[in-house]
Amino acid sequence: MSEYNPSLSVDCVIFGLDLNEQALKILVYERDIFHNEYPGNKNLKFPGSLVAEDKNLDDSAYQVLNELTGLKNVCLKQFHAFGNPDRIKNGEEKEWVERHYGVNIHRVVTVAYYALIRIDKLNPDQSMIKDKLRWINVDNANNLAFDHSHILEHAREALQMDMILQNVIAFELLPEKFTFMQLQSMYELILGTNLDKRNFRKKMSKADYIVPLGEKQNGVAHKPAMLYAFDRKKFEKSRETISTFFV
Amino acid sequence: MSEYNPSLSVDCVIFGLDLNEQALKILVYERDIFHNEYPGNKNLKFPGSLVAEDKNLDDSAYQVLNELTGLKNVCLKQFHAFGNPDRIKNGEEKEWVERHYGVNIHRVVTVAYYALIRIDKLNPDQSMIKDKLRWINVDNANNLAFDHSHILEHAREALQMDMILQNVIAFELLPEKFTFMQLQSMYELILGTNLDKRNFRKKMSKADYIVPLGEKQNGVAHKPAMLYAFDRKKFEKSRETISTFFV
DNA sequence: CCAAAAGTGTTTTAATTACACCCATGA
DNA sequence: TCATGGGTGTAATTAAAACACTTTTGG
Numbered sequence: 001m002s003e004y005n006p007s008l009s010v011d012c013v014i015f016g017l018d019l020n021e022q023a024l025k026i027l028v029y030e031r032d033i034f035h036n037e038y039p040g041n042k043n044l045k046f047p048g049s050l051v052a053e054d055k056n057l058d059d060s061a062y063q064v065l066n067e068l069t070g071l072k073n074v075c076l077k078q079f080h081a082f083g084n085p086d087r088i089k090n091g092e093e094k095e096w097v098e099r100h101y102g103v104n105i106h107r108v109v110t111v112a113y114y115a116l117i118r119i120d121k122l123n124p125d126q127s128m129i130k131d132k133l134r135w136i137n138v139d140n141a142n143n144l145a146f147d148h149s150h151i152l153e154h155a156r157e158a159l160q161m162d163m164i165l166q167n168v169i170a171f172e173l174l175p176e177k178f179t180f181m182q183l184q185s186m187y188e189l190i191l192g193t194n195l196d197k198r199n200f201r202k203k204m205s206k207a208d209y210i211v212p213l214g215e216k217q218n219g220v221a222h223k224p225a226m227l228y229a230f231d232r233k234k235f236e237k238s239r240e241t242i243s244t245f246f247v
Numbered sequence: 248m249s250e251y252n253p254s255l256s257v258d259c260v261i262f263g264l265d266l267n268e269q270a271l272k273i274l275v276y277e278r279d280i281f282h283n284e285y286p287g288n289k290n291l292k293f294p295g296s297l298v299a300e301d302k303n304l305d306d307s308a309y310q311v312l313n314e315l316t317g318l319k320n321v322c323l324k325q326f327h328a329f330g331n332p333d334r335i336k337n338g339e340e341k342e343w344v345e346r347h348y349g350v351n352i353h354r355v356v357t358v359a360y361y362a363l364i365r366i367d368k369l370n371p372d373q374s375m376i377k378d379k380l381r382w383i384n385v386d387n388a389n390n391l392a393f394d395h396s397h398i399l400e401h402a403r404e405a406l407q408m409d410m411i412l413q414n415v416i417a418f419e420l421l422p423e424k425f426t427f428m429q430l431q432s433m434y435e436l437i438l439g440t441n442l443d444k445r446n447f448r449k450k451m452s453k454a455d456y457i458v459p460l461g462e463k464q465n466g467v468a469h470k471p472a473m474l475y476a477f478d479r480k481k482f483e484k485s486r487e488t489i490s491t492f493f494v
Numbered sequence: 495c496c497a498a499a500a501g502t503g504t505t506t507t508a509a510t511t512a513c514a515c516c517c518a519t520g521a
Numbered sequence: 522t523c524a525t526g527g528g529t530g531t532a533a534t535t536a537a538a539a540c541a542c543t544t545t546t547g548g
Binding site for chain 3: 426427428444445448449464467468469470471472473
Binding site: 005007008051053054055056057078080081082083084085106107109111161164165 | 252254255298300301302303304325327328329330331332353354356358408411412
């Protein structure tokens, strides 16, 4: 492992979908040192790291994600760099970083990524997740550490834009087998809108990359829903047709 | 002026529209030292700078733009950070940077911005523009210095995406008074498509922020075209209606 | 009068919106 | 049998695509 560059970091805004609670969530790291000084969310930050001198940004972000969650093959996308000189406040925030990494810092530019993972893919017994990582609702995520609330705002916008332009396979957020209603919830939670059920189905059922499995839910106290799966190959193919340019 | 952070830079991809040549162009800085070693485009780079330790990224980029071109109130947007450890090659490229800034560098992450300006707004007599800055066609811009060709690819995509989502007022690229045909050329050159003249006019004439001036071209050897202007207030207002979500 | 770009409408097709009732299941 | 979410269709409106000729000007 080579040295950290004290001016460069990456941060990962890790999104997950909680379909029971109907909430878009983020995975945050709980700093265990400042229970007194930083009440509430001020102790929560996005998983991140200073960047090793010989490592590129994407790999650094990927490593953060991988080390904390154990997940591989995760959708990860850079969306913005944040470099306000006082984004890490002098005093306790700066001290925490210096203690944590064992280097002196002055100003740190962070390159922010968002990731999409399935909440159920995380093994809840993994020590890191038990001890230091928590899923919180994006709507309750004000007042995070550093400028991380600001970063979150950008992340949500980026995710929305990518979803609209279909650059993002938000299917990463859904279980392998999902219902149309869950698919719709995902769109609604990310875009922050309500969509008409019938029109949504009409539109989405045209997409050949959403394939019906001929299987139904069971154990639910209502009419069981048909299950669908996402076909990545067909999705990639459909993206080649650059589609509806000049909106 | 405080010290430069040797790990951080900003670069500006400055787009302009040459309506005579029907070309999208970029403003590049010609390094005058390496005429022998770097034939062709390898001597051309985007205007950029290391970032001063106490300055934020947006301001740094703005300063680069302002100092080189004298322009203010320019549309400037961050689109990506580039941080491959060997994006500045050891040897001549690294030496050039070190000589240019008078600091030793190791790895430099650059935060890239694109800007939109009107080519005719640049005073061609300004010394910097005469001596060191040149407009070149984006399509002839392979093989630029460092990883700047790679950066250009990202910049074009970002501009396209922003144009499609109407986040970008590409009107920055057009003269104050423009014809519908020029407007269409802008869309075509940025999106890299051909658009149907009648359908384009039909669609765009619905936009209230494109206002007819009741004036016509003169001195042209064909039927003179009606001139239009861009109304920024109306544009901002129309953007509030978040419009056609869920494309 | 010729070249060059401006300007103009209609038809067909596809996409979007709005909207309300019955169905299958477990409790 | 009740509560819960699943699933379905039509009509009206609006947007998109395809397509060819006449007009005005300067040279």
